[in-house]
Amino acid sequence: MPVLNERDYLEHAVGSVLSQELAVPAELVLALGPSSDGTTELAKRLAAADDRIRLVDNPEAHIPVGLNAAIRASRYDTVIRVDAHSELSPGYAARALATLQRTGAANVGGVMHADGRTPFQKAVARLYNSPVGLGGGAYHGGTREGEAESAYLGVMRRAVVEEVGFFDESIRRGEDWELNLRIRQAGHLVWFDPQLSVTYWPRESWIRLARQFRATGAWRGELVRRFGRRNGIRFFAPPALVAIVAAALVLAGLQVTGVVGQALSWVLSALLYLPLLAYVLLVLAVAALPGGGGPRQRMWTAIVMPTMHLSWGIGFLGGVLRGARDTVDASRLGTRNTPLP
Numbered sequence: 001m002p003v004l005n006e007r008d009y010l011e012h013a014v015g016s017v018l019s020q021e022l023a024v025p026a027e028l029v030l031a032l033g034p035s036s037d038g039t040t041e042l043a044k045r046l047a048a049a050d051d052r053i054r055l056v057d058n059p060e061a062h063i064p065v066g067l068n069a070a071i072r073a074s075r076y077d078t079v080i081r082v083d084a085h086s087e088l089s090p091g092y093a094a095r096a097l098a099t100l101q102r103t104g105a106a107n108v109g110g111v112m113h114a115d116g117r118t119p120f121q122k123a124v125a126r127l128y129n130s131p132v133g134l135g136g137g138a139y140h141g142g143t144r145e146g147e148a149e150s151a152y153l154g155v156m157r158r159a160v161v162e163e164v165g166f167f168d169e170s171i172r173r174g175e176d177w178e179l180n181l182r183i184r185q186a187g188h189l190v191w192f193d194p195q196l197s198v199t200y201w202p203r204e205s206w207i208r209l210a211r212q213f214r215a216t217g218a219w220r221g222e223l224v225r226r227f228g229r230r231n232g233i234r235f236f237a238p239p240a241l242v243a244i245v246a247a248a249l250v251l252a253g254l255q256v257t258g259v260v261g262q263a264l265s266w267v268l269s270a271l272l273y274l275p276l277l278a279y280v281l282l283v284l285a286v287a288a289l290p291g292g293g294g295p296r297q298r299m300w301t302a303i304v305m306p307t308m309h310l311s312w313g314i315g316f317l318g319g320v321l322r323g324a325r326d327t328v329d330a331s332r333l334g335t336r337n338t339p340l341p
Contacts, residue, residue: 002058002066004033004332006084007042009201014046014053016087022094028082029074031058031066036333062328064167064175071161079161081153081176086112089197096155099193106160106188107180109151110196117201122293123300124202124209127308132286134308148192149232150180155196160188172328173219181230208331209304210311215329217312221319238313239320241279245310248272279306 001017003010017028030043032055047053056073058066071079078100080093092110099108114128127133154176164182167175180190203209217238224231251268254260260268286292287301319327 001028001070001082001084002031002033002063003035003039003043003084004058004061005035005037005039007035007037007039010039010042010084011046012087013082013084016089017082017093018050018052019090020088020093021091022097024097025076026093027052027054027075029054029056029070031056031070033058033061033066061332062169062172064169064171067175068166068169071158071166074158077158079154079156079158081156083153083198083200085201086153087199087201089199092196092198093155095193096196099191099196100155100157103191104189105191106157106183107151108155108191108193108196109148109153110193110198112152112200113197114200114202118204119293119296120206120300120304121202121204123297123304124308125200126292126297126301127286127305128200128202130286132282133305143194145193145195146191148180148190149184150177151190151192152176153198154180160186171219171222172324173216174223178223178227181227203331206303206307210307212329212331213308213311214315215327215331217315218319218324218327219315220312221316221321222324224316224320225323235316238309239316240313241309242313242317244272244275248276 001013006013014028014030020026030047030053032040032043034040043053043055047055054073056066056069058069067081078097080096082088096108096110099105112128114125116122116125160183161179164179164186167179171178184190203212220231220235221239224235251260251265251272255265255269283302283305286305287298292298292301315327318324
């Protein structure tokens with residue numbers, strides 16, 4: 001488990017891991033980044049109270065670096081990746097080990113079920129769980145078990161991780177997708193089991209969400225630079241929306257100044273404004289659908305959906321054009337989270 005500034009979530013996440021019932025020995029290795037909110041002190045207290053918890057340093061705070069350090073420090077043949085911002089469902093580990101054995105897969109993953117406490121976080125969670133929010137990947141709500149492109153978090157055979165060379169430490173986001181690409185290229189199976197469920201707690205504020213999605217989009221753009229069309233077509237929808245918004249703004253400026261003739265203006269308006277109108281209507285419809293919560297949650301849904309798409313799309317275009325470079329997820333740095341009850 002890579003850990004950075006997760007004081008208000010760490011104890012819940014650790015508890016969900018240690019409560020897993022297994023017939024084999026297990027340990028939890030925490031890769032500790034340089035937290036500023038007391039997370040490291042909490043992790044040390046948890047480790048002192050349970051000898052199944054082990055600590056390793058991750059001074060660079062990068063997720064793949066921390067994952068590799070934790071895997072190298074671990075002692076067992078199966079690696080279960082977990083996240084400090086999530087909680088495993090009861091029976092998760094036992095079911096995952098059984099699925100590994102049954103399918104012969106190298107990596108098994110399940111469903112990421114987002115949840116929230118505040119109206120904002122609930123709105124984000126609802127969009128995480130919806131195909132119109134994050135693009136319909138299997139782990140956002142798939143129901144059919146079978147071979148997969150990638151695995152959320154992942155329950156992996158350690159020997160295969162070592163064979164393909166661990167996580168690529170030059171990739172700051174999307175490192176799981178890239179690792180699974182190498183696993184599949186090496187001839188191994190990646191498997192999706194919808195009976196595996198992990199509760200994920202989204203970011204708690206609008207600015208943190210926007211920063212997270214911009215960074216994630218930038219690294220997906222970097223992956224497109226490196227691996228081209230091996231990336232699914234759904235990843236290109238948000239940057240297409242950004243391009244349409246930018247072109248519509250340019251067109252509006254040209255129309256106001258009278259630069260564009262009337263006939264051409266009508267054609268361009270139909271090509272640009274109508275898709276944007278359709279998108280706005282989609283956002284409003286999603287916010288108004290049953291199950292959308294109270295007025296504040298519905299308002300946040302209407303704000304969060306374009307925030308997710310546009311932030312991700314802007315990051316993606318930057319990543320494609322100039323590379324992600326040293327882009328980091330600034331939403332994880334020096335923050336104070338909303339306490340869980």
